[in-house]
Amino acid sequence: MFRSALAVFTVIFFIACEKESAGPQYNFEVPAYFPARHYNVAFDAKKFELGRKLFYDPILSVDNTISCGSCHQQFAGFAHLDHKLSHGVNNKLGTRNSPALFNLAWMPAFMWDGGINHIETMPSAPITNPVEMDLPLATAIAKLNQSAQYKALFKDAFGVNQITDYHLFKAFAMFMANIVSGNSRYDQYMQGKTTALSADEIEGKNLFMDKCASCHKPPLFTDFSYRNNGLDSVFTDDTGRNHITQLQEDIGKFKVPTLRNVALSYPYMHNGRTETLENVLDHYSSGIKQSPTLDPALQNGIALSPSEKANILAFLNALTDDDFVNNPAYAEP
Numbered sequence: 001m002f003r004s005a006l007a008v009f010t011v012i013f014f015i016a017c018e019k020e021s022a023g024p025q026y027n028f029e030v031p032a033y034f035p036a037r038h039y040n041v042a043f044d045a046k047k048f049e050l051g052r053k054l055f056y057d058p059i060l061s062v063d064n065t066i067s068c069g070s071c072h073q074q075f076a077g078f079a080h081l082d083h084k085l086s087h088g089v090n091n092k093l094g095t096r097n098s099p100a101l102f103n104l105a106w107m108p109a110f111m112w113d114g115g116i117n118h119i120e121t122m123p124s125a126p127i128t129n130p131v132e133m134d135l136p137l138a139t140a141i142a143k144l145n146q147s148a149q150y151k152a153l154f155k156d157a158f159g160v161n162q163i164t165d166y167h168l169f170k171a172f173a174m175f176m177a178n179i180v181s182g183n184s185r186y187d188q189y190m191q192g193k194t195t196a197l198s199a200d201e202i203e204g205k206n207l208f209m210d211k212c213a214s215c216h217k218p219p220l221f222t223d224f225s226y227r228n229n230g231l232d233s234v235f236t237d238d239t240g241r242n243h244i245t246q247l248q249e250d251i252g253k254f255k256v257p258t259l260r261n262v263a264l265s266y267p268y269m270h271n272g273r274t275e276t277l278e279n280v281l282d283h284y285s286s287g288i289k290q291s292p293t294l295d296p297a298l299q300n301g302i303a304l305s306p307s308e309k310a311n312i313l314a315f316l317n318a319l320t321d322d323d324f325v326n327n328p329a330y331a332e333p
């Protein structure tokens with residue numbers, strides 16, 4: 001009697017443990033000083049896992065060769081390492097650099113020009129773009145409905161027998177909104193671990209707060225505004241924010257990118273023209289080009305001595321979040 005009760009207990013205990021260790025670890029904490037999310041939906045593990053699978057599945061491209069993960073690589077902060085311009089189906093080149101992807105739930109608008117204003121409609125742009133995945137949305141949905149595996153997964157996540165674009169977008173949004181990064185050494189320092197930053201990095205942080213933070217505003221390291229940071233004097237290839245608003249005053253303005261994990265996501269700027277962070281600092285100190293929409297804060301450039309540059313660079317490197325780029329919950333399933 002006692003022995004069999006113990007055996008039952010042991011079995012239950014074993015199953016419970018196995019379940020614990022087999023399940024993915026969802027560590028999506030962000031520091032308390034992060035602002036409120038722009039997009040706030042309760043976490044759902046099934047939708048998240050479905051979104052993750054879709055993110056890495058080339059089924060959503062015309063020739064089954066390119067997935068979101070082809071251009072957004074976890075080890076590069078979900079940017080495309082060493083690719084100036086995005087590289088889609090049939091080796092077609094886009095016109096812009098793949099941005100890093102994280103903390104998207106805080107982002108009011110997407111793309112370098114802010115052309116997409118909701119996280120749930122975001123995936124339709126890369127899926128249908130002829131130089132990215134080149135698949136009409138209706139074909140994408142039909143392909144998913146032809147897959148027994150996806151039919152089962154969508155049924156499990158949404159309780160439906162027929163997959164629609166609504167479900168596709170909801171699953172993607174659940175994954176993307178939960179890609180968070182908030183545990184760099186800077187964050188550890190901000191949470192009281194005074195040894196997390198070296199003296200040079202703290203000096204770099206102070207310089208950064210003085211010279212860069214008006215646009216790259218902590219804790220997200222962007223204020224989500226559109227600015228012309230002096231890369232060109234004329235903007236004929238890509239007019240930036242003006243492409244969306246048609247306003248003269250928006251010519252040459254691009255969304256201020258986050259600088260979290262920036263050491264991992266080279267090359268830089270909307271067209272990937274700048275190879276290294278050293279080159280970025282040289283740009284701000286001596287490469288600013290004048291144009292009618294140049295940001296007032298950059299009219300005279302940002303004076304930086306060699307040692308100031310070295311310290312800012314050290315600080316930018318302290319914005320790398322190793323837990324985030326190694327988080328198995330974001331890896332290809």
Ligand code: HEC
Nearest residue numbers: 067068071086087088096097098099110111112123126132
């Ligand atoms: C061929 C490369 C490529 C593929 C494939 C691709 N992207 Fe992108 N992604 C880009 C580029 C380039 C941009 C910037 C485009 C722009 O600003 O016009 C971008 C922008 C984004 C953004 C906006 C980020 C921001 O900071 O504004 C999100 C979110 C995103 N992609 C998610 C996805 C998802 C989800 C998929 C798969 C459905 C995907 N991408 C597939 C290259 C790619």
Ligand code: HEC
Nearest residue numbers: 211212215227229254255256257268269270280284295297
């Ligand atoms: C007036 C606003 C403004 C100020 C001040 C500013 N930046 Fe920027 N920064 C931008 C904008 C806008 C971009 C994107 C420009 C583009 O791609 O066309 C950018 C891009 C960058 C990038 C490239 C990131 C990427 O992922 O491509 C880095 C790195 C950077 N800035 C660092 C700095 C540093 C360091 C300072 C201070 C020395 C600074 N910025 C000051 C607006 C600003």
